[in-house]
Amino acid sequence: MTAKPKNNKNNKPAHKIKPKVITPTAKAPKHGARYVAAHGVREVLVDGTPLDIALSGQALFVQLERRDRAFARLIAATVFRRLGQIDKVLAPFIKKTPTDYALAVLRTGAAQILFLDTPAYAAVNGSVALLRRSKKTAHMAGMANAVLRRVTEQGQDLLAKTSTLDNIPTWLLKSWTESYGVEASQKMADMLIQEPPLDLTTKPGIAGPDGEVLPGGTVRLAKAGDVRALSGYDEGNWWVQxxxxxxxxxxxxxxxxxxxxxxxxxxxxxxxxxxxxxxxxxxxxxxxxxxxxxxxxxxxxxxxxxxxxxxxxxxxxxxxxxxxxxxxxxxxxxxxxxxxxxxxxxxxxxxxxxxxxxxxxxxxxxxxxxxxxxxxxxxxxxxxxxxxxxxxxxxxxxxxxxxxxxxxxxxxxxxxxxxxxxxxxxxxxxxxxxxxxxxxxxxxxxxxxxxxx
Ligand SMILES: C[S@@+](CC[C@H](N)C(=O)[O-])C[C@H]1O[C@@H](n2cnc3c(N)ncnc32)[C@H](O)[C@@H]1O
Structure with a gap:
């Protein structure tokens, strides 16, 4: 199995990479969020595209309901928060190197089974369906079914043997350990698996929406959500920072x-x-x-x-x-x-x-x-x-x-x-x-x- 992502074939800085627009087929809306997430994950790892562009650059993404877009983002972000752990869980079950897309489907499927509230049957069937959609990938549907069923049965036990440090690419972890030490690097790795809060800077003398006021004046809200719906957005009382x-x-x-x-x-x-x-x-x-x-x-x-x-x-x-x-x-x-x-x-x-x-x-x-x-x-x-x-x-x-x-x-x-x-x-x-x-x-x-x- 190619457990490690193939990084940025073009070797360009991420901000210079233009998104490749994937045109949905007639069948695209079925399992749309999973489809978008798997293609997004593949594109980040293979082409080095930033995730927000890899998702929003897909024609299908804009057709999705807001809730499904959020689900696609959540699946893909979970893959990148947990990539090393996911790959360690998948590795014993993958006998033959899958294509980049099939591997992305396995990773997104495993992310749902291991870390999200998705019922396992939905994660397995949805992932298998993504591969069945195209003649090019249909032959890998059986393999995905077998692998993800074993992740469902044994995944949590294997996960218990992994560490959050597994999610940091080796070269980065080495540089962090050299710069900040082992203990700090472990704590930094632990931060990756958490959803961050939302921080707002307010205009001087103006209170922001209800949240925790941090030293320095930043207003911290526990969850991100739609910032435009927060009080004071239209009035321009604050900005996200x-x-x-x-x-x-x-x-x-x-x-x-x-x-x-x-x-x-x-x-x-x-x-x-x-x-x-x-x-x-x-x-x-x-x-x-x-x-x-x-x-x-x-x-x-x-x-x-x-x-x-x-x-x-x-x-x-x-x-x-x-x-x-x-x-x-x-x-x-x-x-x-x-x-x-x-x-x-x-x-x-x-x-x-x-x-x-x-x-x-x-x-x-x-x-x-x-x-x-x-x-x-x-x-x-x-x-x-x-x-x-x-x-x-x-x-x-x-x-x-x-x-x-x-x-x-x-x-x-x-x-x-x-x-x-x-x-x-x-x-x-x-x-x-x-x-x-x-x-x-x-x-x-x-x-x-x-x-x-
Ligand atoms: C880290 S972001 C800046 C964030 C910004 N200061 C803020 O607080 O919102 C870096 C910015 O540098 C710009 N940039 C990169 N190279 C530049 C250059 N040679 N001249 C001017 N801007 C450049 C990018 O377009 C990007 O907007």
Whole structure:
């Protein structure tokens, strides 16, 4: 059995991959959610497509009832939260290597049997039916039936012999263990199997929907659901933003009237925070499509920012063409996003070490470009939602070797998140996903603050 996913044939960063639209056949609506989930899982693992695109890019997905779409998402997300454990349970029953799609059907079937409330007969029959649908796969229907029946009978016993560590790809687990130790890595693995809560950042002085108010002001709701249905959405009182992602701007204190460049701004969480705090913000991003999201968010919240489209590595400030025109520059750099795995469990499975190399090169260029826009005495904030130190601490070390006119500001004592280890002795923020685990955890995040001159 090919227990390990074949990763990203194209070896492209996930955000550059266009979804392949799968056209449903006339029979598609039967077992539609399972069909969409299995194709989505296959596409993430084989082509490296992000899961939300792999699901929503399927023509059938939009035809599904809302409830079935949610079920398709739940099945696929469960596969990515539990992939290693699922494969260990399946392995003894698979005698001949199945095709990528048949393996995806087995994985989605096993996810339903082992972890969801689906009756086992429905999971088995539904999975078998997916393979019977096409002449190309019909010959594997008998095998799937036999395998999934054995998972039904023996799966829980086999599952008891697995560990949540099995769900972390080997190379990632090695890097986490080297960076954060064995105990932290185990806790990080345990966070992957939990559905994360929903975090909202509210406009200053405005209360959000009923939820737990975390230190720093984030409102935490236990379940995600449809955000548009929550109170205050239409009024633009708040926006969705993980508590970790809100940190870099919270660290800045009073920024009213400051000129601030948000260099990689879309979809705009930090731009909204800056604008709500009274700063004069320029929101720059190279993606016009993603900047539309920033515009929509600004319109909904009634906040203002100047929008600029362009490559931040080359962008010139029209007000200061020689640079140095901003009090503060925020670089929330493109990264592997491994810190967001609680909400996007597929990020752990569609990334490879090569992606870190190519993203690190981009980050290096962008941080040098960001520094050119900082006014003397101004501040540069560098942050990423990656857990890989090379994309965080490593970039800062390199940058400070190149730009000796910048110094690292210690963030110790600036923000009390109720989690003592958030700020390292070096004075940078390194959030790990199990911090605040009793309340549902946080996205992994890195933040450094540097002063110019
Ligand atoms: C981590 S996201 C930013 C999230 C955003 N700061 C927020 O808080 O909502 C990274 C963004 O960088 C943008 N990006 C990637 N490379 C870029 C470049 N060379 N110039 C400008 N933007 C870039 C991407 O389009 C993406 O929107």
């Amino acid at each position: 993980d508590v970790s992602a809100a940190l870099p701007i919270r660290l800045l204190g009073d920024i009213s009237g400051k000129r601030i460049l948000d260099m990689c701004a879309a979809p705009g969480g930090k731009t909204l925070q800056l604008a709500a705090a009274g700063a004069n913000v320029t929101a720059l991003d190279k993606s016009e499509g993603r900047l539309e999201r920033v515009k929509e968010n600004l319109a909904r919240t009634g906040l203002k920012a100047d929008i600029a489209v362009g490559d931040a590595a080359k962008w010139r400030d029209p007000q200061n063409t020689s640079g140095g025109g901003f009090d503060i520059v925020i670089l929330d750099a493109p990264c592997t996003a491994t810190g967001t795995y609680r909400r996007r469990p597929d990020v752990l499975h569609n990334k490879k070490p090569e992606h870190i190399d190519s993203l690190a090169r981009i980050q290096e260029k962008l941080i040098m470009a960001a520094a050119r826009h900082v006014a003397p005495g101004g501040t540069l904030i560098y942050c990423t939602c990656s857990l890989q130190k090379r994309e965080g601490e490593g970039q800062i070390t390199k940058f400070m070797q190149n730009r000796t006119d910048f110094r690292l500001n210690s963030l110790l004592g600036i923000e009390d998140l109720g989690v003592a280890e958030t700020v390292t002795p070096e004075g940078v923020v390194r959030v790990l996903p199990h911090f605040m685990h009793e309340k549902g955890g946080m996205d992994g995040f890195f933040v450094a603050s540097l002063s110019c001159g």
